[in-house]
Amino acid sequence: MDTERFLRVAVGIGVEELVAPVAVWLAVGVVWLIFGQQSKAGMPTRQKERKESYPGGAENQPKHLVPSFLIQPPPLPLVQAGTAAAAALLLIALALAGGRPPMAIRIFFPSSTSFSTAQPSSTATRTSRQRRGFCCFCSSTSSAGAGDEVSSSSMMTVSITGATGFVGRRLVHKLLSEDHKVCVLTRSTSKASSVFPASRYPGVTVADKEGDWERCIRDSTGVVNLAGMPISTRWSPEIKREILQSRVNVTSKVVDHINSSDSSNGNGPSVFVSATAVGYYGTSETDSFDESSPSGNDYLAHVCREWEGRARQVKQEHVRLVLIRIGVVLGKDGGALAKMIPLFMMFAGGPLGTGRQWFSWIHLDDLVDLIYESLRNPAYTGVINGTAPNPVRLSELCERLGQVVGRPSWLPVPGLAIKALLGEGATVVLDGQKVLPARATQLGFSYRYPYVRDALKAIAKQL
Ligand SMILES: NC(=O)c1ccc[n+]([C@@H]2O[C@H](COP(=O)([O-])OP(=O)(O)OC[C@H]3O[C@@H](n4cnc5c(N)ncnc54)[C@H](OP(=O)(O)O)[C@@H]3O)[C@@H](O)[C@H]2O)c1
Numbered sequence: 001m002d003t004e005r006f007l008r009v010a011v012g013i014g015v016e017e018l019v020a021p022v023a024v025w026l027a028v029g030v031v032w033l034i035f036g037q038q039s040k041a042g043m044p045t046r047q048k049e050r051k052e053s054y055p056g057g058a059e060n061q062p063k064h065l066v067p068s069f070l071i072q073p074p075p076l077p078l079v080q081a082g083t084a085a086a087a088a089l090l091l092i093a094l095a096l097a098g099g100r101p102p103m104a105i106r107i108f109f110p111s112s113t114s115f116s117t118a119q120p121s122s123t124a125t126r127t128s129r130q131r132r133g134f135c136c137f138c139s140s141t142s143s144a145g146a147g148d149e150v151s152s153s154s155m156m157t158v159s160i161t162g163a164t165g166f167v168g169r170r171l172v173h174k175l176l177s178e179d180h181k182v183c184v185l186t187r188s189t190s191k192a193s194s195v196f197p198a199s200r201y202p203g204v205t206v207a208d209k210e211g212d213w214e215r216c217i218r219d220s221t222g223v224v225n226l227a228g229m230p231i232s233t234r235w236s237p238e239i240k241r242e243i244l245q246s247r248v249n250v251t252s253k254v255v256d257h258i259n260s261s262d263s264s265n266g267n268g269p270s271v272f273v274s275a276t277a278v279g280y281y282g283t284s285e286t287d288s289f290d291e292s293s294p295s296g297n298d299y300l301a302h303v304c305r306e307w308e309g310r311a312r313q314v315k316q317e318h319v320r321l322v323l324i325r326i327g328v329v330l331g332k333d334g335g336a337l338a339k340m341i342p343l344f345m346m347f348a349g350g351p352l353g354t355g356r357q358w359f360s361w362i363h364l365d366d367l368v369d370l371i372y373e374s375l376r377n378p379a380y381t382g383v384i385n386g387t388a389p390n391p392v393r394l395s396e397l398c399e400r401l402g403q404v405v406g407r408p409s410w411l412p413v414p415g416l417a418i419k420a421l422l423g424e425g426a427t428v429v430l431d432g433q434k435v436l437p438a439r440a441t442q443l444g445f446s447y448r449y450p451y452v453r454d455a456l457k458a459i460a461k462q463l
């Protein structure tokens with residue numbers, strides 16, 4: 001859990017709200033230390049004088065109307081400890097707000113270095129009012145890091161293929177909420193206009209003709225390529241061909257438009273983020289894979305290699321290329337969960353096949369943050385696995401899903417039945433791969449949902 005969220009959960013407030021009270025606490029502590037000491041030093045003399053001057057002795061003195069703790073300072077060690085704690089909290093809060101924490105903080109909290117580069121999810125979704133409120137602290141506390149090159153204020157215009165799909169829709173929302181412009185590159189204006197009606201999405205331009213795609217791409221600062229025919233169907237030779245062609249053709253078209261947009265003169269997009277999939281690595285019950293692992297030798301690995309190969313034809317001397325190998329995306333409105341949740345709700349949920357296959361997943365919000373960060377952060381380049389850092393076996397996913405929706409996960413579906421239904425396409429659910437996001441971790445990308453239980457809980461809350 002990142003520290004911003006930890007604070008929110010543990011104390012119910014975030015960094016911004018923490019700074020003011022802690023600063024006040026610190027100031028009061030310092031004043032108390034200075035004047036409390038003095039008054040403590042003077043106390044015995046004054047008490048002695050009072051006792052001596054009161055006829056009848058100290059026992060008969062009238063009781064103070066004000067409680068003694070308001071008159072006498074608390075014990076010195078308590079004040080010192082409190083003030084030191086306040087100072088430490090203030091430093092942490094300032095460091096978190098400003099990006100890279102100062103050295104002292106990094107020694108005590110080594111993991112806090114992850115705040116330095118990415119600032120992707122929670123930070124990115126802060127309102128501009130919150131960001132403005134903190135800029136004075138940012139400049140005073142942060143030192144240079146990869147993420148410092150990111151210009152959060154620069155407005156982007158992003159052309160997106162597959163914007164009408166499960167991932168694309170959420171990405172469009174995110175970009176618009178951050179005041180960027182979007183051009184939806186689609187095969188069908190009517191579909192795109194029903195997903196993004198002009199009345200509610202004034203920042204969206206829809207393009208479905210070849211010339212319009214070209215114009216949109218030329219006028220964009222970045223391009224995201226998410227188009228592709230869904231793969232979770234029964235595979236016939238024709239379907240297999242279309243799964244491949246839908247990706248390769250759209251990617252080729254986009255790359256051609258980017259390359260002809262004269263990016264060498266500073267025109268056209270400077271970044272191209274293209275989707276691919278963890279299927280690149282093939283499947284295994286025992287091995288784990290990261291970005292340096294070789295490709296597998298099954299059909300999906302072949303598709304991913306071809307898909308990535310076309311994307312790599314972009315002129316990389318002028319355009320930064322990011323290839324995101326996406327795992328199974330978890331969200332309420334699409335992907336695998338949209339098919340599984342109804343079964344669980346009908347008490348018909350359970351693992352598919354043996355349940356021992358690896359399930360390399362990512363929450364939709366994290367994937368969208370990763371794409372967004374790839375668009376704006378020059379440190380993000382090359383292949384990045386779009387998966388959460390804690391993959392699970394399918395049996396665990398089903399068990400957790402059952403828990404969060406309050407249903408049992410007791411009805412396993414035999415592999416044979418799935419093969420009968422999906423043919424060769426059954427491999428999508430019966431075989432998996434354990435994929436680790438080494439690059440995202442190295443870049444300091446901060447996941448909102450590193451654990452599947454939290455991801456599923458968040459999704460179940462929206463049901
Ligand atoms: N969702 C996952 O779990 C997951 C996992 C790994 C990889 N990925 C990859 O990530 C990308 C986005 O995923 P998604 O779940 O958002 O996909 P999606 O919901 O299936 O949407 C993909 C979009 O691609 C376009 N498309 C569909 N069929 C096409 C065809 N035959 N030819 C050309 N374009 C076609 C459609 O846009 P228009 O109709 O507007 O043209 C569609 O909205 C896909 O490339 C997918 O393979 C997804």
